[in-house]
Amino acid sequence: MFELDIRSRKPIYEQLVDKLKELIINEVLKPDEQLPSVRTLAQQLTINPNTIQKAYRELETQGFIYSVQGRGSFVNANTYVKDTEKMAEVKSKLEKLILEALYLGISAEDLYSLISELEAGKGGGQNDDSNK
Amino acid sequence: MFELDIRSRKPIYEQLVDKLKELIINEVLKPDEQLPSVRTLAQQLTINPNTIQKAYRELETQGFIYSVQGRGSFVNANTYVKDTEKMAEVKSKLEKLILEALYLGISAEDLYSLISELEAGKGGGQNDDSNK
DNA sequence: TAAGTGTACTAAGTGTGTTAATACAGTTGA
DNA sequence: TCAACTGTATTAACACACTTAGTACACTTA
Numbered sequence: 001m002f003e004l005d006i007r008s009r010k011p012i013y014e015q016l017v018d019k020l021k022e023l024i025i026n027e028v029l030k031p032d033e034q035l036p037s038v039r040t041l042a043q044q045l046t047i048n049p050n051t052i053q054k055a056y057r058e059l060e061t062q063g064f065i066y067s068v069q070g071r072g073s074f075v076n077a078n079t080y081v082k083d084t085e086k087m088a089e090v091k092s093k094l095e096k097l098i099l100e101a102l103y104l105g106i107s108a109e110d111l112y113s114l115i116s117e118l119e120a121g122k123g124g125g126q127n128d129d130s131n132k
Numbered sequence: 133m134f135e136l137d138i139r140s141r142k143p144i145y146e147q148l149v150d151k152l153k154e155l156i157i158n159e160v161l162k163p164d165e166q167l168p169s170v171r172t173l174a175q176q177l178t179i180n181p182n183t184i185q186k187a188y189r190e191l192e193t194q195g196f197i198y199s200v201q202g203r204g205s206f207v208n209a210n211t212y213v214k215d216t217e218k219m220a221e222v223k224s225k226l227e228k229l230i231l232e233a234l235y236l237g238i239s240a241e242d243l244y245s246l247i248s249e250l251e252a253g254k255g256g257g258q259n260d261d262s263n264k
Numbered sequence: 265t266a267a268g269t270g271t272a273c274t275a276a277g278t279g280t281g282t283t284a285a286t287a288c289a290g291t292t293g294a
Numbered sequence: 295t296c297a298a299c300t301g302t303a304t305t306a307a308c309a310c311a312c313t314t315a316g317t318a319c320a321c322t323t324a
Contacts, residue, residue, distance in 0.1 A: 009141075011280080011281055011282085012281080012282080013281080013282090022235075025235045026235070037299080037300060037301080038300085038301070038302095039299090039300085039301095047282080047283085048282060048283045048284075049283095049284095050282075050283070050284085051281080051282065051283080053301080053302075053303095054281090054282095056301085057302090067300095067301060067302090068290085068291085068300085068301075069289065069290045069291080069300070069301045069302065070289075070290030070291035070292080070299080070300050070301065071290080071291055071292080071299095071300060071301080072291095072299095072300055072301075073300090073301075086236060087233075087236050087237070087238060090229060090232055090233050090236060090238070091233070091238070091246070093229055094226075094229055094230070094233060094243070094246065095246065095250065097222065097225055097226055097229060098226070098246065098247055098250050099250055100154070100222055101219075101222050101223070101226060102250060102251055103154065103157045103158060104157070104218060104219050104222060105219070106219060106222070106223070108247050108248065108251045111226070111247050112244060112247070114223070114226065114227065114230065115230055115240050115243050115244070116240065118227060118230050118231055118234060119234055119240045143311080143312055143313085144312080144313080145312080145313090169268075169269060169270080170269085170270070170271090171268090171269085171270095179313080179314085180313060180314045180315075181314095181315095182313075182314070182315085183312080183313065183314080185270080185271075185272095186312090186313095188270085189271090199269090199270060199271090200269085200270075200321085200322085201269070201270045201271070201320065201321050201322080202268080202269050202270065202320070202321030202322035202323080203268095203269060203270080203321080203322055203323080204268090204269055204270075204322095205269090205270075
Protein backbone atom coordinates (compact mmCIF):
# COMPACT_ATOMS: atom_id res chain seq x y z
CA MET A 1 0.00 0.00 0.00
CA PHE A 2 2.88 2.35 0.69
CA GLU A 3 6.49 2.73 -0.05
CA LEU A 4 8.57 4.45 2.53
CA ASP A 5 12.09 5.68 2.18
CA ILE A 6 14.07 5.13 5.36
CA ARG A 7 17.02 6.94 3.91
CA SER A 8 15.02 10.08 3.31
CA ARG A 9 15.55 13.20 5.36
CA LYS A 10 11.83 13.38 5.80
CA PRO A 11 10.66 11.34 8.78
CA ILE A 12 8.59 8.23 8.23
CA TYR A 13 5.47 9.59 9.89
CA GLU A 14 5.59 12.61 7.63
CA GLN A 15 6.04 10.53 4.52
CA LEU A 16 3.02 8.60 5.66
CA VAL A 17 1.05 11.81 6.12
CA ASP A 18 1.95 12.86 2.60
CA LYS A 19 1.03 9.54 1.04
CA LEU A 20 -2.28 9.30 2.82
CA LYS A 21 -3.09 12.90 2.06
CA GLU A 22 -2.46 12.26 -1.59
CA LEU A 23 -4.65 9.17 -1.57
CA ILE A 24 -7.41 11.07 0.18
CA ILE A 25 -7.26 14.11 -2.03
CA ASN A 26 -7.15 11.87 -5.04
CA GLU A 27 -10.11 9.97 -3.63
CA VAL A 28 -8.38 6.65 -3.76
CA LEU A 29 -9.46 6.61 -0.16
CA LYS A 30 -13.04 7.77 -0.13
CA PRO A 31 -14.90 9.78 2.52
CA ASP A 32 -15.80 7.75 5.61
CA GLU A 33 -13.68 4.87 4.42
CA GLN A 34 -11.90 3.26 7.32
CA LEU A 35 -8.16 3.40 7.46
CA PRO A 36 -6.09 0.46 8.67
CA SER A 37 -5.73 0.45 12.43
CA VAL A 38 -2.52 1.80 13.85
CA ARG A 39 -1.46 -1.68 14.87
CA THR A 40 -2.39 -3.32 11.57
CA LEU A 41 -0.66 -0.74 9.46
CA ALA A 42 2.35 -0.82 11.75
CA GLN A 43 2.62 -4.55 11.23
CA GLN A 44 2.21 -4.25 7.48
CA LEU A 45 4.90 -1.63 7.20
CA THR A 46 7.05 -3.17 9.93
CA ILE A 47 7.32 0.07 11.80
CA ASN A 48 6.24 1.06 15.25
CA PRO A 49 2.56 1.70 16.03
CA ASN A 50 3.54 4.96 17.69
CA THR A 51 4.85 6.22 14.40
CA ILE A 52 1.57 5.43 12.68
CA GLN A 53 -0.25 7.06 15.55
CA LYS A 54 1.79 10.18 15.09
CA ALA A 55 0.91 10.30 11.42
CA TYR A 56 -2.78 9.76 12.10
CA ARG A 57 -2.82 12.48 14.72
CA GLU A 58 -1.21 14.87 12.31
CA LEU A 59 -3.74 13.98 9.63
CA GLU A 60 -6.55 14.57 12.08
CA THR A 61 -5.11 17.91 13.09
CA GLN A 62 -5.00 18.90 9.45
CA GLY A 63 -8.58 17.75 9.03
CA PHE A 64 -8.01 14.92 6.60
CA ILE A 65 -9.25 12.14 8.82
CA TYR A 66 -11.19 11.71 12.01
CA SER A 67 -10.60 9.12 14.67
CA VAL A 68 -13.08 7.56 17.04
CA GLN A 69 -11.80 5.75 20.06
CA GLY A 70 -12.72 2.13 19.92
CA ARG A 71 -13.92 2.29 16.34
CA GLY A 72 -11.13 3.43 14.14
CA SER A 73 -9.89 6.20 11.89
CA PHE A 74 -11.81 7.36 8.86
CA VAL A 75 -11.40 9.64 5.90
CA ASN A 76 -13.02 13.01 6.29
CA ALA A 77 -15.35 14.37 3.68
CA ASN A 78 -14.60 17.79 2.19
CA THR A 79 -10.97 17.59 2.99
CA TYR A 80 -9.99 18.93 -0.36
CA VAL A 81 -11.45 22.34 0.36
CA LYS A 82 -8.82 24.98 0.03
CA ASP A 83 -6.53 25.15 2.95
CA THR A 84 -5.24 28.67 2.68
CA GLU A 85 -2.43 28.10 5.08
CA LYS A 86 -1.26 25.09 3.16
CA MET A 87 -1.65 26.94 -0.10
CA ALA A 88 0.57 29.74 1.10
CA GLU A 89 3.20 27.27 2.14
CA VAL A 90 3.11 25.47 -1.17
CA LYS A 91 3.26 28.73 -3.08
CA SER A 92 6.27 29.84 -1.11
CA LYS A 93 8.04 26.58 -1.76
CA LEU A 94 7.12 26.73 -5.40
CA GLU A 95 8.60 30.19 -5.77
CA LYS A 96 11.94 29.12 -4.45
CA LEU A 97 11.99 25.95 -6.48
CA ILE A 98 11.00 27.67 -9.70
CA LEU A 99 13.67 30.26 -9.17
CA GLU A 100 16.19 27.52 -8.64
CA ALA A 101 15.00 25.78 -11.76
CA LEU A 102 15.31 28.94 -13.81
CA TYR A 103 18.80 29.54 -12.50
CA LEU A 104 19.74 26.01 -13.41
CA GLY A 105 18.74 26.68 -16.95
CA ILE A 106 15.34 25.07 -17.05
CA SER A 107 13.37 27.38 -19.29
CA ALA A 108 9.99 28.86 -18.53
CA GLU A 109 8.65 26.96 -21.51
CA ASP A 110 9.84 23.71 -19.96
CA LEU A 111 7.96 24.59 -16.83
CA TYR A 112 4.83 25.49 -18.73
CA SER A 113 4.75 22.16 -20.47
CA LEU A 114 5.51 20.35 -17.24
CA ILE A 115 2.51 21.97 -15.63
CA SER A 116 0.19 21.24 -18.49
CA GLU A 117 1.29 17.62 -18.52
CA LEU A 118 0.71 17.26 -14.83
CA GLU A 119 -2.63 18.96 -15.07
CA ALA A 120 -3.73 16.69 -17.87
CA GLY A 121 -2.79 13.53 -16.04
CA LYS A 122 -3.97 14.72 -12.70
CA GLY A 123 -6.96 12.54 -11.99
CA GLY A 124 -6.02 9.17 -13.39
CA GLY A 125 -2.34 8.93 -13.42
CA GLN A 126 0.49 7.64 -11.39
CA ASN A 127 3.62 9.51 -10.71
CA ASP A 128 7.18 8.47 -10.18
CA ASP A 129 6.51 6.34 -7.16
CA SER A 130 3.79 3.94 -7.97
CA ASN A 131 1.68 1.99 -5.58
CA LYS A 132 1.70 -1.68 -5.22
CA MET B 133 24.93 38.97 3.37
CA PHE B 134 22.86 35.96 4.26
CA GLU B 135 19.67 35.13 5.98
CA LEU B 136 19.55 31.85 7.79
CA ASP B 137 16.55 30.23 9.32
CA ILE B 138 17.44 28.45 12.53
CA ARG B 139 13.94 27.13 12.80
CA SER B 140 14.17 25.40 9.45
CA ARG B 141 14.36 21.67 9.09
CA LYS B 142 17.18 22.18 6.67
CA PRO B 143 20.53 22.33 8.44
CA ILE B 144 22.42 25.61 8.50
CA TYR B 145 25.34 24.37 6.46
CA GLU B 146 22.97 23.28 3.75
CA GLN B 147 21.12 26.57 3.70
CA LEU B 148 24.50 28.19 3.33
CA VAL B 149 25.37 25.93 0.43
CA ASP B 150 22.11 26.86 -1.28
CA LYS B 151 22.57 30.59 -0.76
CA LEU B 152 26.14 30.60 -1.99
CA LYS B 153 25.31 28.41 -4.92
CA GLU B 154 22.59 30.83 -5.92
CA LEU B 155 24.93 33.79 -5.64
CA ILE B 156 27.54 32.00 -7.70
CA ILE B 157 25.15 30.83 -10.38
CA ASN B 158 23.67 34.29 -10.53
CA GLU B 159 27.19 35.69 -10.75
CA VAL B 160 26.76 37.95 -7.78
CA LEU B 161 29.91 36.20 -6.74
CA LYS B 162 32.14 36.16 -9.77
CA PRO B 163 34.69 33.55 -10.86
CA ASP B 164 37.90 33.61 -8.82
CA GLU B 165 36.37 36.03 -6.35
CA GLN B 166 37.48 35.21 -2.85
CA LEU B 167 34.91 34.08 -0.37
CA PRO B 168 35.01 35.18 3.25
CA SER B 169 37.26 32.99 5.34
CA VAL B 170 35.59 30.32 7.40
CA ARG B 171 36.40 32.21 10.56
CA THR B 172 35.28 35.59 9.28
CA LEU B 173 31.99 34.32 7.96
CA ALA B 174 31.43 32.36 11.11
CA GLN B 175 31.85 35.50 13.14
CA GLN B 176 29.56 37.49 10.86
CA LEU B 177 26.82 34.90 11.03
CA THR B 178 27.52 34.06 14.67
CA ILE B 179 27.76 30.39 13.94
CA ASN B 180 30.55 27.94 14.35
CA PRO B 181 33.50 27.91 11.92
CA ASN B 182 33.10 24.17 11.57
CA THR B 183 29.65 24.69 10.12
CA ILE B 184 31.03 27.10 7.54
CA GLN B 185 33.79 24.66 6.81
CA LYS B 186 31.26 21.95 6.18
CA ALA B 187 29.39 24.17 3.74
CA TYR B 188 32.56 25.13 1.91
CA ARG B 189 33.67 21.53 1.63
CA GLU B 190 30.31 20.60 0.19
CA LEU B 191 30.51 23.44 -2.31
CA GLU B 192 33.96 22.30 -3.32
CA THR B 193 32.76 18.74 -3.76
CA GLN B 194 30.02 20.00 -6.01
CA GLY B 195 32.52 22.04 -7.96
CA PHE B 196 31.24 25.49 -7.16
CA ILE B 197 34.31 26.71 -5.34
CA TYR B 198 37.92 25.73 -4.84
CA SER B 199 39.96 26.12 -1.72
CA VAL B 200 43.68 26.60 -1.35
CA GLN B 201 45.30 25.99 1.97
CA GLY B 202 46.75 29.14 3.37
CA ARG B 203 45.16 31.34 0.73
CA GLY B 204 41.41 31.00 0.91
CA SER B 205 38.35 29.81 -0.93
CA PHE B 206 37.38 31.09 -4.34
CA VAL B 207 34.55 30.89 -6.79
CA ASN B 208 35.05 28.43 -9.58
CA ALA B 209 34.59 29.41 -13.17
CA ASN B 210 32.15 27.48 -15.31
CA THR B 211 30.13 26.45 -12.36
CA TYR B 212 26.91 27.58 -13.94
CA VAL B 213 27.06 24.87 -16.54
CA LYS B 214 24.04 22.71 -16.22
CA ASP B 215 24.33 20.23 -13.47
CA THR B 216 22.17 17.47 -14.81
CA GLU B 217 21.99 15.65 -11.54
CA LYS B 218 20.83 18.75 -9.75
CA MET B 219 18.40 19.52 -12.53
CA ALA B 220 16.82 16.11 -12.25
CA GLU B 221 16.42 16.56 -8.55
CA VAL B 222 14.81 19.95 -8.94
CA LYS B 223 12.49 18.67 -11.63
CA SER B 224 11.39 15.80 -9.48
CA LYS B 225 10.69 18.12 -6.58
CA LEU B 226 8.86 20.48 -8.87
CA GLU B 227 6.62 17.74 -10.16
CA LYS B 228 5.48 16.76 -6.73
CA LEU B 229 5.01 20.34 -5.62
CA ILE B 230 3.09 21.33 -8.71
CA LEU B 231 0.85 18.31 -8.31
CA GLU B 232 0.21 19.29 -4.75
CA ALA B 233 -0.54 22.84 -5.81
CA LEU B 234 -2.98 21.68 -8.44
CA TYR B 235 -4.71 19.43 -5.94
CA LEU B 236 -4.95 22.32 -3.54
CA GLY B 237 -6.81 24.30 -6.11
CA ILE B 238 -4.06 26.52 -7.42
CA SER B 239 -4.82 26.77 -11.10
CA ALA B 240 -2.40 26.16 -13.92
CA GLU B 241 -2.89 29.79 -14.92
CA ASP B 242 -1.77 30.89 -11.48
CA LEU B 243 1.35 28.85 -11.92
CA TYR B 244 2.00 30.27 -15.36
CA SER B 245 1.84 33.82 -14.09
CA LEU B 246 3.98 32.92 -11.11
CA ILE B 247 6.66 31.61 -13.40
CA SER B 248 6.57 34.57 -15.73
CA GLU B 249 6.83 36.94 -12.80
CA LEU B 250 9.78 35.10 -11.39
CA GLU B 251 11.45 34.92 -14.75
CA ALA B 252 11.00 38.63 -15.34
CA GLY B 253 12.54 39.58 -12.05
CA LYS B 254 15.20 36.95 -12.17
CA GLY B 255 18.54 38.49 -12.79
CA GLY B 256 17.98 42.21 -12.76
CA GLY B 257 16.17 41.87 -15.96
CA GLN B 258 17.57 41.88 -19.43
CA ASN B 259 16.02 38.88 -21.01
CA ASP B 260 12.43 38.53 -21.94
CA ASP B 261 11.50 36.87 -25.16
CA SER B 262 14.04 34.79 -26.97
CA ASN B 263 15.05 32.62 -24.12
CA LYS B 264 15.25 28.99 -25.00
C1' DT C 265 58.12 36.05 11.68
C1' DA C 266 53.33 37.10 12.57
C1' DA C 267 48.91 36.84 11.06
C1' DG C 268 46.00 35.20 8.15
C1' DT C 269 44.22 31.12 5.48
C1' DG C 270 42.22 25.98 4.98
C1' DT C 271 41.97 21.50 7.19
C1' DA C 272 41.45 17.85 10.62
C1' DC C 273 40.17 15.81 14.82
C1' DT C 274 37.82 14.77 19.24
C1' DA C 275 34.39 15.72 22.58
C1' DA C 276 30.10 17.26 24.18
C1' DG C 277 25.41 19.08 23.93
C1' DT C 278 21.01 19.13 21.65
C1' DG C 279 16.93 17.99 19.21
C1' DT C 280 14.13 14.81 16.77
C1' DG C 281 12.70 10.49 15.11
C1' DT C 282 11.94 5.88 16.30
C1' DT C 283 11.28 1.86 18.97
C1' DA C 284 9.57 -0.47 23.00
C1' DA C 285 6.63 -1.63 26.65
C1' DT C 286 2.55 -0.58 29.20
C1' DA C 287 -1.64 1.09 30.37
C1' DC C 288 -6.24 2.99 29.87
C1' DA C 289 -10.72 3.97 27.49
C1' DG C 290 -14.15 3.18 24.20
C1' DT C 291 -16.70 0.01 20.61
C1' DT C 292 -18.21 -4.15 18.62
C1' DG C 293 -20.02 -8.64 18.00
C1' DA C 294 -20.67 -13.23 19.63
C1' DT D 295 -21.31 -9.95 29.70
C1' DC D 296 -16.92 -10.44 27.74
C1' DA D 297 -13.21 -11.04 24.58
C1' DA D 298 -11.10 -8.77 21.00
C1' DC D 299 -10.63 -5.18 18.61
C1' DT D 300 -10.16 0.04 18.17
C1' DG D 301 -7.70 4.86 19.54
C1' DT D 302 -4.93 7.30 23.00
C1' DA D 303 -1.35 8.37 26.35
C1' DT D 304 2.91 7.96 28.81
C1' DT D 305 7.62 6.92 29.84
C1' DA D 306 12.12 5.24 28.81
C1' DA D 307 15.76 4.24 25.86
C1' DC D 308 18.30 4.45 21.72
C1' DA D 309 20.12 6.36 17.27
C1' DC D 310 21.40 9.78 14.41
C1' DA D 311 22.51 14.31 12.57
C1' DC D 312 23.52 19.03 13.44
C1' DT D 313 26.03 22.14 15.97
C1' DT D 314 29.28 24.02 19.09
C1' DA D 315 33.80 24.13 21.26
C1' DG D 316 38.53 23.64 21.57
C1' DT D 317 42.79 22.41 19.73
C1' DA D 318 46.22 21.50 16.45
C1' DC D 319 48.68 21.55 12.07
C1' DA D 320 50.12 23.02 7.29
C1' DC D 321 50.37 26.55 4.20
C1' DT D 322 50.59 31.50 2.24
C1' DT D 323 51.37 36.25 2.42
C1' DA D 324 52.93 40.79 3.81
